[in-house]
Amino acid sequence: MGNPSGKDDESLAFQTRAIHVGGEIDPSTGAVVPPIHLASTFAQPGAGKWGEFDYSRSGNPTRTNLQKTLASLEGGVDALAFSSGMAAIHAVTMLLSAGDHVIAGSDLYGGAYRLLHKICDRSGIEVTLVDMTDLSAVRDAVNENTRLIWIESIGNPQLTIPDLGAIADYAKSRGILTGVDNTFGTPVLVRPLESGIDIVMHSATKYLGGHSDCLGGTLSVADAKLHEKLYFVQNATGAVLDPLSCFLVSRGLKTLKLRVLEQSKTAMRLATWLQGYPMVKRVIYPGLPDHPQHDRAVCWDGAHFGAMVTFELDATKEQTAKACESTDLFRLAVSLGAVESLIEQPATMSHASYDEVDRARFGITDGLIRLSVGLESFDDLQRDLQNAIDRATTG
C-alpha cells in the first residue's frame, strides 16, 4: 500500500522524476503538493536531541525537496540551493585558500568574471582565463597551485561548448576540482556529472525556475564527501534559498523539460531564419552546422540545442542598441531562460562588467545581440525580431 511515487526510482524517465522525486506526499495531510515550510526554526525532541531539521539555515523541508528533485535530474547524490547563482559560485570558491589558482573559461558570465577578478583576487586567489574548447590551452594554464577549473557547459555569450569529459579526465589526473555552470545547458540537455565533472552549478533564476519570478542558485555533486564540504560552507555562510523561492523553483522543474524542448525548437528556427537575413553578419547557435562545436552539441539529445541565440548585426553600437530597444515581444532585460523572450546587448549589459580590453579580446563586439528565446509562438517572435532589425538598420 501507499504510494512509493516519491522514491527516486532511476527507472523513471526525466520528466516523471521532475514531477515526483522530492514531491513526496505530506504524511500528516495527504497533500499531493508538499507544504511550504516557512518556519525559521523547528521544535526538537529533547535538549541535546536533534530532529531532522533544526534551524532553517541548516536545513528546511521545502529546500530539501527541491534539492532532491534537482539531484535526481542532474544524476547527483545531493544538491544545495542558494539565494542566487552568484551565491552558489561563491560557495564553490570558498573551498579555495589564499595562493590557490583557478582556471576559468574566457567565454564566461560577467558576474563570475567579476567574482573571480574583483573578490577572489583579494583573498590571494589567482585567475587565468582560457579558451575552454582548447584542451591544450587548459593544460598549459595549469600550474602546481591550480585547484579549480570552472567551465560553462555552454559559454556566454559566444555559446562555446567545451569537451567536459576530456577536461574532467585531465583534471582528475592532476587532482584538480572541476565545476560546470550548466545554466544555459540545463539538465534536460547536458548532465556534466555523467561526464565526470565534480560540481554542477545553476543559476536557478533561469531555466530551472523558468518564470522570471525568483532568484536562486544550485550546486549538485556526485560525491557525498564533496557535498559535505559544500554544505559546511553554505551553513557557515548562510546564503540559503528561502522556502517560497524553493517552492517556485520546484514548481518550475515540473515543466522544465517541456519548456526547454519547446524553447529549443523555436530557437533553432529563429537561428536558421536569422542566418539568411540581410544585416545579420553571423549567427552563433549550437544547432547550426557552422557552429565550431556543433558535433559536440549533436551528442546532447540529437535534436535540441538550447534556447540561447547570439547574433551579430552589421551595425554600429547605437544601431544595435536601437534594435534591442525596438522589439515588442522580446523584452529588453538581462537574465534568460524564462517563458518570456528577452533581448540584450552583451557589450552594454550582461558583459558590461568585463574590462574593455577583455571585451575586445573575447569577441564581445558592439554589434552582438543575445536572445533568450521564450515560449511564445515562432511566427510572433520572428515578426517581432524582423521589425526591430529593420527599424534599427534602415534610416
Added chain:
Amino acid sequence: METIIRDEQPSPSDEAAQETSKSQFASAGISTKCVHSGEPRQKSDGSISAPIVTASTFTFEDSDALLRFVNGEDARPEYGRYGTPNEQSVEAKLASLEGAEDAILYSSGMSAIVGLLMAKLNAGDEIVFFDQCYHRSREFCAKHLSRFGVVTRQVTTGDFDAMKAAINSRTRMLVSESPTNPHLTAVDLEAFVALGKEYEVETLIDATLATPYNLRPVEFGVDYVLHTATKYLGGHNDLLAGCIAGRREQLEDVRKLRGILGSVNSSHNLYLLERGLKTFGLRMQRHNQNGMAVAKFLETHPRVEKVYYPGLASHPSHSIAATQMSGFGGLITFEVRDADWRATSRIVDASKVARIAPSLGGVESLIEQPYLMSYYHCTPEERRTFGIPDNMIRLALGIEDTDDLIADLDQALATD
C-alpha cells in the same frame, strides 16, 4: 472596513490599457497569448513578471480623485473584493485564451457556477441540465437553488428532444458539461446553442475537461463558459479557482454580485494561476498526447472492459468531439473486466505513479474509483442512474512521460 457603498463598481476589464493589451495579442499564437496576453505591457518598476499586490484597499490621492472614481471617469481599483490588479490581468488572459470579451474569477469552480446562477436566476425560474455532470453542481441545484424557488430539470445527456420538451416559458438557462465528467460525452454545441436561441434561453457550458486549448464554446455562440481553474488552467494541483467567461454586457450583473458575495481570490493565488497559465499550452499538448496514448493502451488491454475517451472512435460521441475539439485532454474513465469494487480498488492501490486523490488537470497524475471517491454514500440504484459502476476507474493523467504512465498501469492491471 469599507466605507463606500455604491451600486456601480467599475469593471476592471474595461480599462483602456486592457483593451490595448488584448487587441495586441488577438491574432497571436496560443503560446504567445499564454505568456503575454492580458498583462499590462509595462509593469510597475519595470518588473517582467506581475507584482503580487496584496493590498486589501487602494488609496485615493484626494477627494477630487475619489469624485472622479465615483463618477465613473477613472476605472481603478478601490477595494479588494471589487477587483485587484492581479485579478484584472488573469481575467484578461483567460478571456483572451477563451476568445471571450470578459472573464470573471472566483475562489473555486463551485463558487463560479453558484455566482453565475445566483446572478441570473430568480424564484420561479427553471433551468435544464444534461444529466452527466459534476455531482456537486447537481447537488447545489437540487438542494439549494430549489430552496430559492428555482426548478432544475434533468434530461439525458445529448438528448436534445428531451431538452426541448423540458423547456417552458419559465426556463432561463440550459446547462451542460462538454465533455462530461466522468463519461467524457461531448455535447453537440451547435445543436445546444441553436436550441437556446430558438427558445431565447441562455446557455452555459462547463468546459473544464476540454480547456480553451481544445475547445472554445464562445466560438459556437455559447453564452457562458465555466472552468474550474483548479484543474488544467492552474495546472499544478496547488491552487483552487473558478472562472466564468462570456460577453461583457451579460456578465455585468454577475461581476456585481461577486463584488457583493465576495468569493474572490487572494493575489497570491492569482499569481500562481497566472504563472500556471504561462505553460498552459505546453502542458495541454502533453496532456492530450498522454490521454490518447493511454486510452489506446487501455482499449486493447485484456483486463479492461470499456474505455471512455472522446478521442477513441469507440466513444459514442467521438464524431462530435472530433469535429469541435482540437485535442481530447488527459482524463480517461475505464471499467475493469469481471471485477467487483474490491478487485477494482486493488488496481487503484497498485498504481505507483498516479496518486489516489480527487481532482484532475495537474502535472501529477491522479487516480480514483468513483464508487469510493464520490458515490460511496449513494444507493446502488442511484449509482446505476448516474452510470457509476463499481468497477469504474477515473484516471486524470498528468504530464509525466507517456511510457512511464503506460508501464505503471500495465503493472497495476496485473494485480489480482
